Amino acid sequence: MISAVDIRNAVTVVLAAVGALFFLIGTIGLVRLPDFYARTHAATKCDTVGAGSLLLALAVFNGVDVSTLKIIALAGLVLLSSPTIGHALARAAHRTGVAPWQARKGRTS
Amino acid sequence: MKKAFVAALLILTAMPLLIGVAALPPHGDPDTPVHTHISARYLEEGREEAGADNIVTGVLLNYRGLDTAGEVTVIFTALMAGLAVLISHKKQPEGDAAYDAAEAAAEDAPVRAPVSPVVSFVVRLLAPFIALFAVYVIVNGHVTPGGGFQGGAILGALFIALTIVLGRERTRTLMPRLAQPWMQGAALLTFVGVGIVGGALTGYFLGFPADASLHLARKLMMLVLEAGIGLGGAAVFATLFLQMEAE
Numbered sequence: 001m002i003s004a005v006d007i008r009n010a011v012t013v014v015l016a017a018v019g020a021l022f023f024l025i026g027t028i029g030l031v032r033l034p035d036f037y038a039r040t041h042a043a044t045k046c047d048t049v050g051a052g053s054l055l056l057a058l059a060v061f062n063g064v065d066v067s068t069l070k071i072i073a074l075a076g077l078v079l080l081s082s083p084t085i086g087h088a089l090a091r092a093a094h095r096t097g098v099a100p101w102q103a104r105k106g107r108t109s
Numbered sequence: 110m111k112k113a114f115v116a117a118l119l120i121l122t123a124m125p126l127l128i129g130v131a132a133l134p135p136h137g138d139p140d141t142p143v144h145t146h147i148s149a150r151y152l153e154e155g156r157e158e159a160g161a162d163n164i165v166t167g168v169l170l171n172y173r174g175l176d177t178a179g180e181v182t183v184i185f186t187a188l189m190a191g192l193a194v195l196i197s198h199k200k201q202p203e204g205d206a207a208y209d210a211a212e213a214a215a216e217d218a219p220v221r222a223p224v225s226p227v228v229s230f231v232v233r234l235l236a237p238f239i240a241l242f243a244v245y246v247i248v249n250g251h252v253t254p255g256g257g258f259q260g261g262a263i264l265g266a267l268f269i270a271l272t273i274v275l276g277r278e279r280t281r282t283l284m285p286r287l288a289q290p291w292m293q294g295a296a297l298l299t300f301v302g303v304g305i306v307g308g309a310l311t312g313y314f315l316g317f318p319a320d321a322s323l324h325l326a327r328k329l330m331m332l333v334l335e336a337g338i339g340l341g342g343a344a345v346f347a348t349l350f351l352q353m354e355a356e
Contacts, residue, residue, distance in 0.1 A: 077235075077238075080231060080234075080235065081231065081235070084227060084228055084231040084232075087225065087227050087228065088225060088227075088228045091225050
């Protein structure tokens with residue numbers, strides 16, 4: 001017998017797992033990727049999808065509540081601000097002449 | 110001569126501090142007032158006595174109000190020192206050297222890119238919400254974590270974001286030239302003002318009336334202090350940013 005609480009917990013776990021996974025991928029990307037643009041691309045995934053899903057998981061887990069409203073507002077703020085910051089960083093780097101990484105011929109890595 | 114004077118000043122300042130630190134009881138001594146009764150008293154009676162639901166704020170503004178006044182003085186002094194360094198750094202050599210220096214600076218100066226429309230839109234969209242949040246953090250500081258220092262930082266950051274997006278000409282109206290010194294010193298001035306009011310009520314500088322019937326007066330004094338700290342903090346951030354941006 002599956003109760004409403006079970007479904008809620010399952011959704012919470014899935015969303016939190018997705019969030020944690022994106023944080024992991026983003027962090028690995030931040031360390032491993034070759035240049036500023038690629039690293040920015042990886043880092044902004046953490047804040048948008050990662051923090052977004054974690055906050056959604058908390059909202060689902062919390063149920064209908066004033067705190068849930070605050071969490072959703074927070075998620076909206078993160079979704080709005082993080083891509084903007086990524087865009088501003090990449091744009092500033094491009095305008096000041098940071099050259100993107102290119103694979104050299106004859107080398108595979 | 111100047112170096113000797115600076116050294117003498119440093120030693121004169123350091124001596125009382127070192128003597129004061131040496132006179133402190135050993136760290137973790139169980140017989141100090143903190144461990145015998147003060148913490149317990151703050152936690153048990155702080156809410157009613159200090160007039161703040163948030164114990165941290167009660168300790169910060171009421172019990173340890175003088176310390177916080179000192180802290181605010183330090184921030185104000187840091188602003189003065191920062192401005193002094195920035196302004197003296199800007200001093201140009203005279204004559205032909207000045208011309209050469211100006212020319213070199215013009216060549217070195219990065220070309221300022223126009224503000225991205227995306228950034229501009231998002232900052233303008235979020236600005237009222239950030240302003241509201243800053244005021245909420247300042248005003249609600251005696252109930253929830255937060256207060257003047259944190260809210261002031263948010264307000265200052267908002268000012269900086271708006272200056273980047275809208276240009277300093279538009280945001281300058283937020284800090285009129287005549288009001289600037291008052292805003293920069295707002296935190297310190299508020300502490301002096303509230304301190305004198307508290308002195309009139311209790312006989313001690315920065316004293317808070319302890320009577321239960323004056324609960325509202327205590328709350329009001331805290332609110333004024335928080336607002337002063339917030340405004341002063343924001344003005345400090347804004348001033349330093351404007352001065353650095355002018356370089």
